[in-house]
Amino acid sequence: MVAQVMEGLRVIGDGAYLDGTFGRGGHARRVLERLGPGGRLLLMDKDPEAIAVAEREFGADPRVAIRRGSFAALADWAPVRGGLDGVLLDLGVSSPQLDVAGRGFSFGKDGPLDMRMDPDAGESAAEWLARAEEREIADVLWTYGEERMSRRIARAIVARRGEAPLTRTAELAELVAGVVPRGRHDIHPATRTFQAVRIHVNRELADLEAGLEAAHAALRPGGRLAVISFHSLEDRIVKRYIARHAKPPPGNRRLPAAPAFEPSLIAIGDARKADAAEVAANPRARSAVLRVAEKPGIGNRESGIGKAGGRSAGAAAGSGGALLRFPIPYSPFPGAAELRP
Numbered sequence: 001m002v003a004q005v006m007e008g009l010r011v012i013g014d015g016a017y018l019d020g021t022f023g024r025g026g027h028a029r030r031v032l033e034r035l036g037p038g039g040r041l042l043l044m045d046k047d048p049e050a051i052a053v054a055e056r057e058f059g060a061d062p063r064v065a066i067r068r069g070s071f072a073a074l075a076d077w078a079p080v081r082g083g084l085d086g087v088l089l090d091l092g093v094s095s096p097q098l099d100v101a102g103r104g105f106s107f108g109k110d111g112p113l114d115m116r117m118d119p120d121a122g123e124s125a126a127e128w129l130a131r132a133e134e135r136e137i138a139d140v141l142w143t144y145g146e147e148r149m150s151r152r153i154a155r156a157i158v159a160r161r162g163e164a165p166l167t168r169t170a171e172l173a174e175l176v177a178g179v180v181p182r183g184r185h186d187i188h189p190a191t192r193t194f195q196a197v198r199i200h201v202n203r204e205l206a207d208l209e210a211g212l213e214a215a216h217a218a219l220r221p222g223g224r225l226a227v228i229s230f231h232s233l234e235d236r237i238v239k240r241y242i243a244r245h246a247k248p249p250p251g252n253r254r255l256p257a258a259p260a261f262e263p264s265l266i267a268i269g270d271a272r273k274a275d276a277a278e279v280a281a282n283p284r285a286r287s288a289v290l291r292v293a294e295k296p297g298i299g300n301r302e303s304g305i306g307k308a309g310g311r312s313a314g315a316a317a318g319s320g321g322a323l324l325r326f327p328i329p330y331s332p333f334p335g336a337a338e339l340r341p
């Protein structure tokens with residue numbers, strides 16, 4: 001979704017941007033192309049292999065700074081504290097992580113049962129499955145994999161590890177395939193289990209919640225946040241986060257009127273999906289959803305609220321490019337002018 005991300009971020013030449021999920025740099029490269037000599041690009045990834053690629057390709061560029069770590073902790077990084085004009089989070093795993101058997105992410109390729117994006121942090125999938133209680137395993141499979149056979153799979157894992165530890169991806173995939181009835185899934189029977197264990201081992205949803213807060217706080221007025229999710233659990237968190245900061249909470253007539261609501265984010269357009277050509281070129285893009293939001297106000301850029309933006313901002317500011325001179329206070333009256341001096 002590179003073109004859509006670039007349209008969403010609206011990179012300005014002397015702006016400061018953070019790509020919190022460098023991967024192999026597909027998005028970072030495009031941002032850098034648009035930056036002038038006064039621009040800044042901050043790159044993060046949890047994965048040491050991704051960081052090695054970033055160092056090799058961009059390490060010599062004076063506009064670039066690189067840090068290995070989670071975007072959940074982006075506020076701890078000194079260059080972020082100057083403020084950012086855009087943050088990109090392209091969530092989940094990268095193709096190299098899935099494709100290299102040795103990383104242990106894939107049920108299709110036998111490898112050590114690891115699944116850590118940062119192999120130096122936390123427990124591997126094998127270590128967690130060796131010690132977790134049956135109930136905890138079932139809860140993880142249900143919550144992060146929406147796996148309806150979660151209890152049966154958890155029971156089978158605990159029974160199996162009583163005989164010999166599960167150490168290989170193929171062992172886990174085979175065990176799950178033996179529990180989940182054939183034909184119930186149009187996908188590999190272990191897909192949901194692998195997704196759930198990966199999300200748990202990498203604390204993906206907790207990182208996302210913390211990363212959204214930190215990115216939002218780091219944005220300058222007019223700065224943009226672009227997030228690509230790959231499953232409904234992630235997208236729900238992103239959608240709700242933006243809505244919570246863009247719209248007033250529902251009123252309750254029995255309570256005293258709430259103070260005027262000041263949005264601290266404005267949704268830019270609706271959720272976007274990859275187009276057919278992109279899905280044909282990369283089938284994994286099929287489940288990608290991009291959401292973009294802007295911090296209101298005038299910052300480093302001329303702030304034109306995009307089409308179909310939050311509330312009537314789009315109408316007020318035209319189809320983008322117009323100056324928005326002040327934050328948009330919430331008006332309880334539909335149709336009332338929302339832009340007040």
Ligand SMILES: C[S@@+](CC[C@H](N)C(=O)[O-])C[C@H]1O[C@@H](n2cnc3c(N)ncnc32)[C@H](O)[C@@H]1O
Nearest residue numbers: 021023024025026027045046047070071090094
């Ligand atoms: C889908 S890939 C990103 C691909 C990248 N946009 C590109 O164009 O090559 C996701 C990357 O994000 C990294 N990642 C996932 N969660 C992370 C987190 N909380 N903090 C930092 N990196 C993370 C993964 O290690 C992986 O390299």
